[in-house]
Amino acid sequence: xxxxxxxxxxxxxxxxxxxxxxxxxxxxxxxxxxxxxxxxxxxxxxxxxxxxxxxxxxxxxxxxxxxxxxxxxxxxxxxxxxxxxxxxxxxxxxxxxxxxxxxxxxxxxxxxxxxxxxxxxxxxxxxxxxxxxxxxxxxxxxxxxxxxxxxxxxxxxxxxxxxxxxxxxxxxxxxxxxxxxxxxxxxxxxxxxxxxxxxxxxxxxxxxxxxxxxxxxxxxxxxxxxxxxxxxxxxxxxxxxxxxxxxxxxxxxxxxxxxxxxxxxxxxxxxxxxxxxxxxxxxxxxxxxxxxxxxxxxxxxxxxxxxx
DNA sequence: ATGGTGGCACCGCCA
Numbered sequence: 001x002x003x004x005x006x007x008x009x010x011x012x013x014x015x016x017x018x019x020x021x022x023x024x025x026x027x028x029x030x031x032x033x034x035x036x037x038x039x040x041x042x043x044x045x046x047x048x049x050x051x052x053x054x055x056x057x058x059x060x061x062x063x064x065x066x067x068x069x070x071x072x073x074x075x076x077x078x079x080x081x082x083x084x085x086x087x088x089x090x091x092x093x094x095x096x097x098x099x100x101x102x103x104x105x106x107x108x109x110x111x112x113x114x115x116x117x118x119x120x121x122x123x124x125x126x127x128x129x130x131x132x133x134x135x136x137x138x139x140x141x142x143x144x145x146x147x148x149x150x151x152x153x154x155x156x157x158x159x160x161x162x163x164x165x166x167x168x169x170x171x172x173x174x175x176x177x178x179x180x181x182x183x184x185x186x187x188x189x190x191x192x193x194x195x196x197x198x199x200x201x202x203x204x205x206x207x208x209x210x211x212x213x214x215x216x217x218x219x220x221x222x223x224x225x226x227x228x229x230x231x232x233x234x235x236x237x238x239x240x241x242x243x244x245x246x247x248x249x250x251x252x253x254x255x256x257x258x259x260x261x262x263x264x265x266x267x268x269x270x271x272x273x274x275x276x277x278x279x280x281x282x283x284x285x286x287x288x289x290x291x292x293x294x295x296x297x298x299x300x301x302x303x304x305x306x307x308x
Numbered sequence: 309a310t311g312g313t314g315g316c317a318c319c320g321c322c323a
Binding site for chain 2: 009010012013034036060061062159161199253254255256257259295298
């Protein structure tokens with residue numbers, strides 16, 4: 001099973017690139033962030049031609065997440081958008097002048113940053129191999145708390161603007177809500193893949209200038225604390241499990257001249273798996289290929305392969 | 309070098 005995550009920075013602007021990437025890489029799951037498209041304008045027809053199924057939630061201009069999975073890999077089920085917690089305190093996407101205005105409960109902005117689904121890529125195959133002896137001969141390897149396939153949690157974590165801003169507090173709070181979300185809906189023994197743009201470089205080797213960038217909203221001790229707590233709940237960074245090299249980035253700021261060429265980047269996009277699943281991870285790599293094509297995203301895909 | 313990129317929407321916001 002191949003799982004990928006890609007912040008596309010507008011799905012419509014990146015449509016040809018995403019379509020060719022799917023065709024060339026054939027992942028069982030592609031989690032996409034920053035689709036920047038309202039649900040009514042989602043380019044469904046283009047993906048219908050590919051055989052990939054999809055679930056998505058977006059809004060105008062900002063945020064937006066989607067999960068793609070091919071028909072042959074089984075159904076996408078148990079789809080849920082956003083958190084299921086109490087009302088949020090801060091209006092995240094509001095302008096600077098109005099950012100302290102109360103946000104409505106389960107706002108569109110929250111919903112378009114988290115999408116959860118369950119997939120079972122081998123269910124059909126196992127049934128076929130079992131012969132037609134019994135329709136119920138398939139026994140899932142992991143069965144806990146109602147998860148009998150693999151749960152995919154795709155997040156686009158708030159960037160945080162500046163450390164002294166309300167938006168940064170919103171980001172810290174967002175990670176805390178995410179931990180509660182995992183705790184409420186799953187067990188650490190479930191097979192969960194948590195992927196997406198986390199807007200955090202976990203360690204010094206994940207950012208091009210750790211000394212000077214320490215304190216940046218994407219490389220900040222307070223954010224690190226929140227991430228660590230979620231990791232301690234039961235996740236393994238499968239990229240770092242396979243690759244210890246510094247300078248392995250998934251994002252290069254467009255505003256920094258020749259950032260990609262000079263490899264002045266950040267590792268902000270991640271694939272985390274619960275321990276039982278991480279043990280089955282056979283490879284994890286960053287695919288910089290799309291950066292050499294026309295109109296690339298500022299992020300680049302990260303891919304993990306599992307013996308599943 | 310007092311600017312420089314990119315996307316979307318609208319005349320600015322966000323990354």
